[in-house]
Amino acid sequence: MIGLRPERQADWWEVEALFDLCFAPGREALSSYRLRDGIAPLAALSRVARDEQDILAGAIRFWPVRVSGRAALLLGPVAVHPTHQGEGLGGALIRDALAAAGEAGWDRVLLVGDAPYYGRFGFARLDGVEMPPPTNPDRVLGHALRPGAWDGLRGRVMRWDSGRT
Numbered sequence: 001m002i003g004l005r006p007e008r009q010a011d012w013w014e015v016e017a018l019f020d021l022c023f024a025p026g027r028e029a030l031s032s033y034r035l036r037d038g039i040a041p042l043a044a045l046s047r048v049a050r051d052e053q054d055i056l057a058g059a060i061r062f063w064p065v066r067v068s069g070r071a072a073l074l075l076g077p078v079a080v081h082p083t084h085q086g087e088g089l090g091g092a093l094i095r096d097a098l099a100a101a102g103e104a105g106w107d108r109v110l111l112v113g114d115a116p117y118y119g120r121f122g123f124a125r126l127d128g129v130e131m132p133p134p135t136n137p138d139r140v141l142g143h144a145l146r147p148g149a150w151d152g153l154r155g156r157v158m159r160w161d162s163g164r165t
């Protein structure tokens, strides 16, 4: 039996180790991390999944960003320990966190990832929304938590502390 709960400060390094295990070495060199450097993830939306022995099985974090001055959520990293992949845990983490994001008043979410996986959660390619290079534009995906929240929104994805335009 696996339970989901918000990530706490004490989870931080264990979650980092899980991400190191699940992603290729040097994950922090990815351009998306330049949007995260020095900015805290949104604690209210980040989740950990632990089994009955309290062993970490999965985690998801979100960062705030801006697109054309408008607030958006950057989903990720999300990872499930290899011993638990394919059990629906990734989907449970994503759905739970997206529901919390909608309840918290966020309008839109984006990520860099595989469309065949994220399509099932309502993510689709975002035309004209540019992640810091080098990022394959086909992997920049968005999901509207409010109808039309991505309509007409274009431009570079900027750090949260870049200010409003």
Ligand SMILES: CC(C)(COP(=O)(O)OP(=O)(O)OC[C@H]1O[C@@H](n2cnc3c(N)ncnc32)[C@H](O)[C@@H]1OP(=O)(O)O)[C@@H](O)C(=O)NCCC(=O)NCCS
Binding pocket: 022, 023, 078, 079, 080, 081, 084, 085, 086, 087, 088, 089, 090, 091, 092, 112, 113, 114, 116, 117
């Ligand atoms: C991606 C990840 C979070 C999915 O978690 P999970 O708990 O295994 O996923 P679920 O059990 O909810 O869903 C499994 C389904 O997703 C599919 N899937 C998983 N990763 C996929 C991918 N990259 N592309 C397409 N489909 C994918 C599986 O084939 C499976 O399909 P099925 O339902 O038709 O059998 C997990 O595999 C993982 O941690 N991978 C390594 C880190 C990573 O790549 N994170 C995402 C970065 S974009």
